[in-house]
Structures are given as structure tokens and as C-alpha cells.
Amino acid sequence: MIEFTFWDIVRNLLFAARWTVLLSLAAFIGGGIVGLIVLFFRIAKNGWSRRIASGYIALFQGTPLLMQLFLMFFGLPMLGLRIEPWTAAVLGLTFFASAYLAEIWRSGVDALPLGQWDAGASLGLHYLQELRLIILPQAFAITRAPTVGFLVQLIKSTALTSIIGFEELVRTSNAINNATFEPFKVYGLVALIFFAMCFPLTRYARALERRASAR
């Protein structure tokens, strides 16, 4: 058995936490880009494109993330793509995030008075200009709090990628626990590291919410 001191455990966990942070960022950025595309479909004038986007969102919000990750991990190789845990984790979380972000931003678009669209049109802007200059900036501004709130959810969700074999915080902690037999300490520390990442963001989201409701 390898001897682990307390600091060995902490150091190893903190190193592994880099991957949790990196994965969260990659999925948030990827999810933001794909989510924007889904949003365009979701608020389009065409009924079919709206229905397809709603179905996409319902699909991801109605099934467990763990299943989505499994389908990525086992499904992409069937399409002939060589896939590693990192790729499956990033792609899985990206699609997951895109559905939630699109729905959050859609609620922002819906909250705007229709007069905003009319005003844009009367200024001679075409559809894309209206979206870019008038609708989306306001929709993003009023949904900033739930967007940050979702980032917290996404960081916590990265824990599931340990199950498909991505070497992040939780998977490393399982390995350390198997070597040290100190689950109370190891998982307690993992919880603490996640808390240190998520709690400031939760506080920030709450402050944004207060500012929004004060306005």
C-alpha cells in the first residue's frame, strides 16, 4: 500500500480539479455556441423549426445526463469516430448545456415586450439585425442570473463524467480512496473543493437576481 499523507491527498485532488474546471469551461462555451443556434431555431417564425427546437430541449431535459453521456461514449464509435472519455465528456456536456441555455435565453426573449420587435422593424432593421442589436442583448441581460446559476449546475454535472472514465476530480478521488481507505476524508475534501468552486458563483447569481428585481 502506498502511504498518502494528508497533503498528498489534497495536492492530488487539487491537480485533478484543474480538469473539472477545464471541462466546465469547455462545456459552457460549447454549450453557449450550440445553445445560441438552438435558440435561433426556437424563436424562429417557422413553426416546424420551433417544434424541432422544443423537441431537442425536451429530449435533453427529460432524460438523465448519465444516459446522454453513455450514448455519446458508445454511440460515436459506431459512427466510425474514435472517441476518448474527454471527447465524449465535452460533447455530452455541450449538448446538455445547449438545451438548458437555449431554454433560459428563450425565456428572456419571451419576456421582452413585442413593441421591441415592432420598434426594430420600424427603424428598418431586418430580422437578424433586430436580433443582434435589440432583442438578444436585452434577453441576455435579464437572464444573466439563471445563466450563472446554470454554470453552477454544469460544474456539478462534470462529476458524472467520472463514470465514463474521464479523469477529473471524482474519478481521482475514487482512486485515492481505493489506495488510502479513508473515504470520509477523501470525499469530504472533494465536496469542499466543489463547494469552493460553486459557492462564489451561487452568491454572484443571487446578487444578480437581487439587482434585477430591484430594477
Add this chain to the structure above:
Amino acid sequence: MAFAWLPGALADIARGAATTVLLIAVTTLAGTLLSILGAAGRRNGPALLRHAIGWYVEIIRNTPFLVQLFFIFFGLPSLGIRLDPLLAAIVAMTLNMAAYTIEIVGAGLDAVPAGQTEAALSLGLRPRQVFIKIVLPQALKVIYPALTSQIVIMMLESAVVSQIAVRELTYEADMLQARTFRSFETYLVVTIVYLALSMALRRLLVSGGRRVLGAGVS
């Protein structure tokens, strides 16, 4: 893709789904009860209790469910608390759900006008009766949609408890794909079952809520 294995696997899938339904049913009841107590304690309890509940909510909401589950199942035995997988899963799910629903129930309690409490007190009802008979039913009606969403989210989250060998739907899927070597097809079928379960659960909760809490529940 090949689905020749499916007919022989239906019994396993059904058994797993039944365990998932059992998990979410118990969690819903225990979690809702705990969150009513928690929300009431956070408003009317002594300062120490209020702080304790506040920290409990923050800690659960800012850490992953998987880590909470491992902590309860693997970590607590070193304090002498040993739970079998099913019980550990129920405890973890209940504690997790309550942290979210305490805030929801609390918002509902705040939404009931103070005049309701004053009127009930002036009719001679005791404080506990006022809470149970007057304030709580009105609060539950307000928060019912949010509560429904949280229950569905918890059902989907319960897939994770397969990791401590609770024999629910995901666990059965893991076993099946190890036997059939048809990983993608197995998880595809089980994902569809989850989708059907979450849609059915939502519909059941909405229609049940309409019957119990009256019209206006959506």
C-alpha cells in the same frame, strides 16, 4: 444496430424501472415532508436552527449529488453509520431534494398573506393548526409547479445511484450491456424508458395535483 436481445431483457428493464419508481416515490414523500419542516424551522425556529438549515441548503446545493452519495455510502461507515445501498440512495436523494425544495416551500409560505394567519388566530385556532390547515395548503398550491419540476429532476438524477449498486434502471442497463455487448442499443432503449417515465411522472403529478389541490394547478 441489433435488438434481438430486447425481448429477453424486458423483465430486467421493467424490474429496474420499478425500483426507480419506488426510489422517487419514497424520496418525494420524505423530501417534501422534510422540506416543510425545514422551511418552517428556517422561518420560526431558534437562531441556531435557522443557521444550521441555511448551511445545509448551501452545502447540498453547491456540491454534486454523486459526491454526496459517495460520502453517505462510503464515508459515513467510518462514523459507525452503515447503510445498505438502497437505504443510502434514499437518504442521499431525500437530503438532496429537500435542500432544493426547502427554498421552494419557503417561497410558498412567504406568498401567503399575513392576513390569513391573523384571521385564523383571531378565530381561536392554535398556531400549529393555523400552519397546517390554513397556511400550508395555500402555500403548496402556489409552489406545486416548481415542486413538480424538482421531483422530475430528482427522478432523472437517480440514475447515479447505480454507482453504489442499487438495482435500478441504470444498473440493469449496465448489467445488460455487459451481457449483450450491445452498449449503444441498450442505453438507447433505457434512455427512451427514462423519457417515458419522466413524461408520465409529470402528467401524473399535474393531474394528481389538480384533484387534491383544486383547479389552477398546471
